[in-house]
Amino acid sequence: MIESPLYLQLQQHRKKDFSPFHTPGHKGAVFFPDDLWRLDLTELPDTDALFEANGILRDCEERLASLFGAGRTLISCGGCTLAIQTMLCLASRKGKKILFARNIHRSAVNTAALIGIEPVWIMPQSEQGCFTGRITPGQVETALSEHPDITACYVTSPDYYGELTDIAGVAEVCHRHDVLLLVDNAHGSHLAFLSQNKHPIALGADMSACSLHKTLPVLTGGAVLNIRSAFHAAGAKETMALFGSTSPSYPIMTSIDWCCSYLRQGGFRDYAALEPVIREIKELAAAQGLVQPQGDCDPLRICLHTACAGLTGDRQITFCHDYGIEPEFCDGENIVCITTPFNTKRDFDRLKTMIRALSGNGTVPHPHPFPLPEQVLSPRAAVFSETEEVPLSKAGGRIAADSACPCPPGIPVVMPGERIHREALSRMLRNGGTGETIRCVKLRTCETKN
Numbered sequence: 001m002i003e004s005p006l007y008l009q010l011q012q013h014r015k016k017d018f019s020p021f022h023t024p025g026h027k028g029a030v031f032f033p034d035d036l037w038r039l040d041l042t043e044l045p046d047t048d049a050l051f052e053a054n055g056i057l058r059d060c061e062e063r064l065a066s067l068f069g070a071g072r073t074l075i076s077c078g079g080c081t082l083a084i085q086t087m088l089c090l091a092s093r094k095g096k097k098i099l100f101a102r103n104i105h106r107s108a109v110n111t112a113a114l115i116g117i118e119p120v121w122i123m124p125q126s127e128q129g130c131f132t133g134r135i136t137p138g139q140v141e142t143a144l145s146e147h148p149d150i151t152a153c154y155v156t157s158p159d160y161y162g163e164l165t166d167i168a169g170v171a172e173v174c175h176r177h178d179v180l181l182l183v184d185n186a187h188g189s190h191l192a193f194l195s196q197n198k199h200p201i202a203l204g205a206d207m208s209a210c211s212l213h214k215t216l217p218v219l220t221g222g223a224v225l226n227i228r229s230a231f232h233a234a235g236a237k238e239t240m241a242l243f244g245s246t247s248p249s250y251p252i253m254t255s256i257d258w259c260c261s262y263l264r265q266g267g268f269r270d271y272a273a274l275e276p277v278i279r280e281i282k283e284l285a286a287a288q289g290l291v292q293p294q295g296d297c298d299p300l301r302i303c304l305h306t307a308c309a310g311l312t313g314d315r316q317i318t319f320c321h322d323y324g325i326e327p328e329f330c331d332g333e334n335i336v337c338i339t340t341p342f343n344t345k346r347d348f349d350r351l352k353t354m355i356r357a358l359s360g361n362g363t364v365p366h367p368h369p370f371p372l373p374e375q376v377l378s379p380r381a382a383v384f385s386e387t388e389e390v391p392l393s394k395a396g397g398r399i400a401a402d403s404a405c406p407c408p409p410g411i412p413v414v415m416p417g418e419r420i421h422r423e424a425l426s427r428m429l430r431n432g433g434t435g436e437t438i439r440c441v442k443l444r445t446c447e448t449k450n
């Protein structure tokens with residue numbers, strides 16, 4: 001009898017029978033055909049080849065493109081990360097200077113280092129110090145006027161807390177300046193299937209990287225790159241092949257196609273039907289005095305600021321487990337839940353019971369403005385330098401070789417190549433989550449590079 005420790009551990013986890021408010025979007029429901037794992041085939045004459053797709057996989061990509069309203073859609077089995085790598089690489093063909101809303105995921109930071117992008121940062125603005133906030137079209141306008149050589153603007157929307165950026169407004173500014181708008185829509189694939197289509201491609205983004213697996217019923221790793229105009233898709237496959245494995249997973253790709261058929265055959269209605277259910281839960285949380293992100297938000301993302309009910313730190317996850325809830329994420333102040341139609345009534349009943357046990361005072365901390373650190377080296381030079389782990393107590397003034405992103409608010413306090421200043425250190429120490437050390441450029445190397 002084979003005994004696999006990982007298999008046993010996952011079985012143990014399932015036995016706990018928590019309500020899954022985390023990815024993947026299928027929530028372990030019986031959704032896929034039973035024999036999916038038997039279809040773990042390879043690229044054969046009749047199964048097409050992902051990076052030279054001209055048969056059944058190309059057809060699938062065309063069905064996905066029509067589902068998302070894109071001119072061209074590319075399948076990724078390497079998650080949204082591979083779609084982000086491709087998107088940034090395509091956009092940087094015209095020039096390496098790219099405008100980034102600072103709340104970017106590590107996958108984009110790493111890509112910027114890998115392909116030598118020169119970032120220009122804009123800080124999201126928030127009135128609530130416990131969430132990320134959003135960048136505005138006005139900020140983009142200012143940055144593009146100051147840097148006429150910027151070729152693309154990169155925005156993460158929705159963010160982890162469910163806040164949506166004004167994509168239509170940002171797109172208008174970008175297009176007026178002849179700049180591409182790229183959206184990390186890792187958390188928002190389902191936005192195309194709500195009562196109001198809030199998908200970035202529908203709102204004017206030129207490209208969007210979408211982690212299908214996070215909010216749609218797709219196996220983990222399944223994602224797409226949506227490109228609005230076929231014009232910008234030239235060379236996209238070859239670009240994705242630079243980063244992707246030559247052995248794409250057929251179970252993942254089949255799960256994407258299965259999901260596509262489900263949505264086209266009416267499954268999209270399940271997403272719209274979930275909106276009132278989640279609205280009611282958000283109203284309950286508000287009535288309990290729990291602060292939630294304000295303004296335009298993902299209707300299906302639940303984010304509860306439990307710190308205002310005295311529930312903070314490690315106690316958050318124990319509290320969730322006591323009510324049978326496994327959330328996507330607890331950051332010490334907020335509990336974030338990903339909901340999909342594959343959650344059951346029992347899941348939502350448990351969540352409501354948990355919320356009723358919390359009593360908040362409705363207040364949030366005020367945001368503390370954070371100064372942009374000095375950029376000493378390019379991200380690429382910093383990441384590819386000789387580096388060393390430095391205790392946080394000794395990292396002041398050093399040049400980071402990695403990003404550090406304390407949550408909340410989910411905005412990196414330092415990026416590779418930036419000098420670590422006192423405020424960044426104190427935020428890392430306060431959040432504790434980034435550990436006791438940070439990877440820095442070795443002093444000697446950095447002096448040489450300067």
Ligand SMILES: Cc1ncc(COP(=O)(O)O)c(C=O)c1O
Pocket residue numbers: 078079080081082105107156160184186187211221223
């Ligand atoms: C905002 C954001 N972008 C990109 C990614 C990367 O997505 P994936 O894990 O599908 O590669 C994540 C993953 O959590 C994310 O949160």
